[in-house]
Amino acid sequence: MNARSYFSVSGYMKAQNSSVDLVSLTNALPGAVYQLELTESGDWHFHFVSEGIESIYGCTVSDLQKNTCVLKDIIVADDYEAVVSSLLESAKYKIPWNKEYRVVRNGQTHWVYGHAVTEKQPNGSTIWKGQLLDITERKQLELTVKRHQRNLELAERVANLGHWKLNLNTGKSVWSDTVYELYGLEKSKTDPGLDIVMEKTHPQDRKAVTDAIEAAKKSGVRDVEHRIIRSDDTVRWLRESGIYQLDENGDEIIFGTVQDITDYKEMELKLRSTGGEDEHTGFYNRRMMLRALQRRFSFYKAHPEYPYFLLALKVTNDSKTLARAAEIVRANIRDYDTPGHLGNGLITVLLSTLSRPENNSSLRRVITELSDAGIESHCMLEEAKNTDSRFDDILTRALP
Structure with a gap:
């Protein structure tokens, strides 16, 4: 995490008015239980970590207290930034955190699965409450199955x-x-x-x-x-x-x-009926479109041999222009393509085919019909890249 980041770990937690020792309970759970906070100023704090952290990271709670950068030394360098980015993304969109990554423990590489619920605090900080598990055995089996x-x-x-x-x-x-x-x-x-x-x-x-x-x-x-x-x-x-x-x-x-x-799906349909659908275009609104991009990006990271394309176009942000532009876009894409309006006249379409010629053809038809309708536009077709680390990288490249 950045230069000013630090971890403070409290090693004891008491259960009030209860005979149940919560510390003993959490220490008995598989892996490690933790509570992590990201303050509004960008500092990181572990408010609690169970003793199982030694079986995950190969360090003790005391190690974490003595060396604020120990996690950067433990997590494999190629995975460290991805872990941090996934946490920041979880905080930004207020979604649960899930991540598989590698650590070096006792000179050997192990796979860890981390998951947590994400809670935004009134003071602007974000708190994750979750668990870390060693999934090395399962991961090795998974990689073997993938090959064969x-x-x-x-x-x-x-x-x-x-x-x-x-x-x-x-x-x-x-x-x-x-x-x-x-x-x-x-x-x-x-x-x-x-x-x-x-x-x-x-x-x-x-x-x-x-x-x-x-x-x-x-x-x-x-x-x-x-x-x-x-x-x-x-x-x-x-x-x-x-x-x-x-x-x-x-x-x-x-x-x-x-x-x-x-x-x-029932939740998604409810969201559409209560603000999940853009009122001007009938397409996904910003929230729903970003979720669709997240799902497609996750599939691409698992299967980089199957990239995807995003069509983006910018038109004047008024209701009449947006409605007409949406009609033109809808008429020139497939039923299983996913269109959305991100606001300010920016329309995006997550294309279902991996054929660049077909997608270029769709782009040309949209540009031509927008021009014929007297609508000024800026249109782009972007392809996912294996260097993309976030689901919205493709969107950033497509922005006019």
């Missing part, structure tokens, strides 16, 4: 995901047990395949599912959110992400994951 079984890559990376493999030539699939559970189907009575997926998919969402498959053939990536109707008539939202490739026999294969996002 790509169809499990996404499922091993994130907990509670089902994974699947779809052969587009035959329509047949291979599902993990979780997929059967998500669809509410019995494994012994189900022949997994595209037919059963389409049967269970909500009628209004079937086109989105087939469109996503066609998009995967062009771009290499399949990403779709859709509803299913289970046998008990309950409706659930699923998010499916996949990677398209040809196998050794030349068959078209999509490897992917599926996750139940019903709670998240």
